[in-house]
Amino acid sequence: MIKYRNGDIWGFENGDHVGCSSSYSDSESGVILGVDGGTTSTICVCIPFSSLHSLPDPSLPILARAVAGCSNHNSVGETAARDTLEQVMAETLLNSGSKRSAVRAVCLGVSGVNHPTDQERILKWLRDIFPSHVKLYVHNDAVAALASGTLGKLHGCVLIAGTGCIACGFAEDGQEARAAGAGPVLGDWGSGYGIAAQALTAVIRAYDGRGPQTLLTNSVLQSLSLSSPDELIGWTYADPSWARIAALVPVVVSCAEDGDQIANKILEDAVQELALSVKAVVRRLCLGGVDGNGSFPVVMVGGVLEANRKWDIGKEVIDCIQKTYPKACPVKPKVEPAVGAALFAWNLLKKETEVNCHR
Amino acid sequence: MIKYRNGDIWGFENGDHVGCSSSYSDSESGVILGVDGGTTSTICVCIPFSSLHSLPDPSLPILARAVAGCSNHNSVGETAARDTLEQVMAETLLNSGSKRSAVRAVCLGVSGVNHPTDQERILKWLRDIFPSHVKLYVHNDAVAALASGTLGKLHGCVLIAGTGCIACGFAEDGQEARAAGAGPVLGDWGSGYGIAAQALTAVIRAYDGRGPQTLLTNSVLQSLSLSSPDELIGWTYADPSWARIAALVPVVVSCAEDGDQIANKILEDAVQELALSVKAVVRRLCLGGVDGNGSFPVVMVGGVLEANRKWDIGKEVIDCIQKTYPKACPVKPKVEPAVGAALFAWNLLKKETEVNCHR
Incomplete structure (x- = not known):
């Protein structure tokens, strides 16, 4: 049972047009949402799950894409960040002709996620938005950037140097490490x-x-x-x-x-x-x-x-x-970080499906 | 003719009690106001002019002293900074039992005065507050701090290192130089x-x-x-x-x-x-x-x-x-910067008086 926290945002799901325009929507294969939430803008993409038997480079099917403003809770506050993320995901699903029931996994890479408590807070309200079968992943936006270069595999190191800077890496066993990314007061001198x-x-x-x-x-x-x-x-x-x-x-x-x-x-x-x-x-x-x-x-x-x-x-x-x-x-990544986030979720979901098939 | 920009602040001048309680007030000798305007607080002191034939160390007669909030226009804006400065000067004069007509000179040392245009803007509205015979001096608060160590003489260098830092000096010929004092973005690493x-x-x-x-x-x-x-x-x-x-x-x-x-x-x-x-x-x-x-x-x-x-x-x-x-x-100064500002004005006024006496 889905709680409708925000009726306006998800109102489109009650319309007849949803689920007719796309071969992926509401099918058993379903879709994946990937989000790159930054201090300047937030981008969400929707990719199909079932059609991909191998990693989809270079002509990746993007079903829909939407852009919104800042979703860093440190910059705009908790409520505004949450509203922005929910809105951009709803718009992407609407554009893709899917409902939340078609979603298999959501991966958010959001700047300002610096501590396990940040992660838990976001996971908690994501759980209120999506049906219980949806796999949810929340990371720092550096993770989406890493995945954009590795086509979803979390292994290696990403270095982001724009207005700010951060290095973030993952070992094969899932262990994570970060350096810098602490803001100008705390000495990000390479940014x-x-x-x-x-x-x-x-x-x-x-x-x-x-x-x-x-x-x-x-x-x-x-x-x-x-x-x-x-x-x-x-x-x-x-x-x-x-x-x-x-x-x-x-x-x-x-x-x-x-x-x-x-x-x-x-x-x-x-x-x-x-x-x-x-x-x-x-x-x-x-x-x-x-x-x-x-x-x-x-x-x-x-x-x-x-x-x-x-x-x-x-x-x-x-x-x-x-x-x-x-x-x-x-x-140098060939896809944008939002796609990286989606591919990260795709990879994990694929592994899980394969495990289930071999049982 | 004095323009009464703010009737409330200067209303006390119409009362009978002013000019009775102090031997300095409204006399031909008059008083001097010194102000130290900082980002944390603003301090004003009132000292007598005539009684001082030589530099008044260590037992300086302070007629009155008042304290107010921030007067750095960069922090609180132009209007609030101006109101704070006017209020603290009025309160000091009230406490000293003097009117503006008794004031011989005013020296403001205000943080955030970094450019000749800052100085001119403040001088312009000071001129609206005080009678035309009053000598007006406006400097950075570092000048008040220097004068607090030199008993009013602008010669040498002052180094201030608190939350921020600045070095500021004057040569005998009046030439001024500053270093640092530009804030944390611009590298005040000694602060x-x-x-x-x-x-x-x-x-x-x-x-x-x-x-x-x-x-x-x-x-x-x-x-x-x-x-x-x-x-x-x-x-x-x-x-x-x-x-x-x-x-x-x-x-x-x-x-x-x-x-x-x-x-x-x-x-x-x-x-x-x-x-x-x-x-x-x-x-x-x-x-x-x-x-x-x-x-x-x-x-x-x-x-x-x-x-x-x-x-x-x-x-x-x-x-x-x-x-x-x-x-x-x-x-190490023995008096506070506001007294330094007052002594600075005292020194200049004294010199002028001596020149006039020898004519």
Whole structure:
């Protein structure tokens, strides 16, 4: 018996049009929902379960996809995060022509899930939304990103470096480890925010005599339409949003590519920080085996890791990791994290089905 | 003709009791107001002008004193900051038994005054409050702190290290220079906030394998009543106020005194940062003369610079400065910054009076 917590959101299930338009809906095979819940946006996809006998790369059938706003409870609060997640899942199911009774599994990868209590809280209200036979999985959004590079298999390490940064890995036995991902107060210096904040600091230090002159001064001021470094104080006070500050990363890369030593040092430090995060996860999970020469995937996600004109932070990070773990294997995902989340659930469900078949 | 912008605040001036209770009020000699406007509180004092023929140390006659809340426009907005400043000045004058017509000079040292436009904006509305003969001075609160150590003379350098940090100095010719004081995003690593944020980062890094183990882990968790380092993420998100984080400085000092290398390194780095700020100001203003051997005061203010059981950050900072400027002379103020602001105005007024007498 499904509790209808929110009649408006799920009202479409009472209509006649549901269950007619799709060959997957309400069939015995059913569908899987994968969600990538971030601080900027939340994406949900619906994939069929039965049609996939092997891993569906590269032409994966996505039945439906929907996008909503922030679902990080640390940013918008518990209730708003929950409403966003429920809404985006309902919209996706509506678009796919399915009802909740057709759902076989749901995997949520949500940023802000940092502690078992976060996981339990979300699982509790998911249980209120879906029928009891639905398999439910809740993880940090880094898990969805990892699965997007491994096509659903939780093995290896993912490094995300956008506005924030985090390294997250899983061993074959399911053991999990994370490094960084704690926000700017707690020293995520390899993140886009960290890189940009250090560039702003370098401008202030050059201005007040604590540090050497740098090309960053003119470039940063120009990009923010400011006339003097002391105006940066008011600029940062006016709106301390991390994404607004992280948006300066291309300015730092550009100055580094033009030969500025300070900008290059900031990027080199970021490379070391990011590589250190991955190596900490790999060491704790023993992903490289006892001698460190074992092979494992390192899934690379986020704008900071994209290649630029000369600088390629992602490549430098991999080079640095491979000095310790020579067979660390960089992977650029071909599907988005929401699909990764769905494939993760698909994998677990498949295994379970196979076990049941062989009984 | 005085414009009465706020009738309620200044209504007491119409009463008979004003001007009777004090020998200074409304006399030809008059009074001076000094204000120290901070992010935590705002303090105003009223001192007499004529009775002081020489600098009034140590038994300074304070006619009245009043305390109000935050007057940093970056924190509470322009209108609230202005109302707080006007209110605290009115209350002080009321307590001293004087009217605005008795005021000879007003000196405001307000945090958040970082740019000439900040100064001009405040001067403009001060001019609306006080009669046209009143001398008005508006500076950053660091200026009031400097004057509190030099008994009103703007010469030398002040180093403030509490929740935030700033170095600010004046040469004999009135030239001003500042270093740091730009807030945590812009790298004030010698501040109480900076020290504590690095300690929190060290706890996270020890926990996720990026850094070595440290005594800070148990001490920080215990002082915050948390059971695991990953709860620190939620703790910092819940309320990112700088003062709340800076309150952990005693924990860092205590771990350092118990021999923890990480905690000691954090404090040593803070010492270098703070000394670097002072040296940058001294170099730009040439306070040590061409050979660096000239003498100048370094006024030391704020909780971070207080001596502890073993660690004395203030002493270490001075030792570091004296390696470059051997005659840098540390001063611990005997009066509060609001009195420093008043003495600063007193000094300028005295000079002007003497010039007029010798004409």
